[in-house]
Amino acid sequence: QVQLQESGPGLVKPSQTLSLTCTVSGDSISNGGSYWSWLRQHPGKGLEWIGYIYYSGNTYYNASLKSRVAISIDTSRNQFSLNVSSVTAADTAVYYCARGKPLPFQNFFDPWGQGTLVTVSS
Amino acid sequence: EIVMTQSPATLSVSPGERATLSCRASHSVNNNLAWYQQRPGQAPRLLIYAASTRATGIPARFSGSGSGTEFTLTISSLQSEDFAVYYCQQYNNWPGTFGHGTKVEIK
Numbered sequence: 001q002v003q004l005q006e007s008g009p010g011l012v013k014p015s016q017t018l019s020l021t022c023t024v025s026g027d028s029i030s031n032g033g034s035y036w037s038w039l040r041q042h043p044g045k046g047l048e049w050i051g052y053i054y055y056s057g058n059t060y061y062n063a064s065l066k067s068r069v070a071i072s073i074d075t076s077r078n079q080f081s082l083n084v085s086s087v088t089a090a091d092t093a094v095y096y097c098a099r100g101k102p103l104p105f106q107n108f109f110d111p112w113g114q115g116t117l118v119t120v121s122s
Numbered sequence: 123e124i125v126m127t128q129s130p131a132t133l134s135v136s137p138g139e140r141a142t143l144s145c146r147a148s149h150s151v152n153n154n155l156a157w158y159q160q161r162p163g164q165a166p167r168l169l170i171y172a173a174s175t176r177a178t179g180i181p182a183r184f185s186g187s188g189s190g191t192e193f194t195l196t197i198s199s200l201q202s203e204d205f206a207v208y209y210c211q212q213y214n215n216w217p218g219t220f221g222h223g224t225k226v227e228i229k
Contacts, residue, residue, distance in 0.1 A: 105216040111168070
């Protein structure tokens with residue numbers, strides 16, 4: 001059974017960098033065919049795909065966040081990470097990591113991590 | 123970017139009744155459409171992909187149909203655990219985009 005778990009600070013100050021890590025169990029990040037993804041959900045709102053990383057290190061980001069986002073991978077720890085720089089209150093959201101399938105640029109998501117609320121506030 | 127529109131925003135249904143949820147895409151997404159269920163305080167759970175294929179472990183009372191721009195999720199007989207918010211997502215065009223959800227509540 002594949003499981004994902006997000007970790008990281010729940011509170012970030014404006015203008016700083018939000019950093020989260022997703023630990024994967026039950027599947028190897030080094031296996032091909034999965035697109036390790038980050039998504040977010042603003043309070044009471046819908047879902048937004050942030051981007052993904054492939055085991056090779058190739059990354060793809062939503063254009064709306066591209067200038068501030070970086071996703072990295074650590075295959076030795078079976079983890080991938082998200083950094084969002086220069087955060088504002090608009091980045092307050094529940095952040096999810098998820099496994100994307102089946103093709104590059106054409107992903108649905110299964111499974112998801114439980115999500116972690118990140119609040120941007122001084 | 124493809125815009126996904128879900129209707130209705132809220133659906134009031136009695137337990138045991140049938141629920142029909144709609145999702146419309148602003149452009150054709152072929153059959154690259156997924157449905158998710160989100161219970162309060164939980165992560166979304168994949169129900170359906172490729173418009174009509176149930177994900178592993180999803181009960182047969184959930185069914186999906188449609189192609190192109192019009193899609194439907196049907197829950198044949200609502201159980202207590204089915205009262206939740208349902209999202210559709212297109213993954214035909216990058217980036218994949220989600221609808222704003224339909225809340226299925228107890229009537």
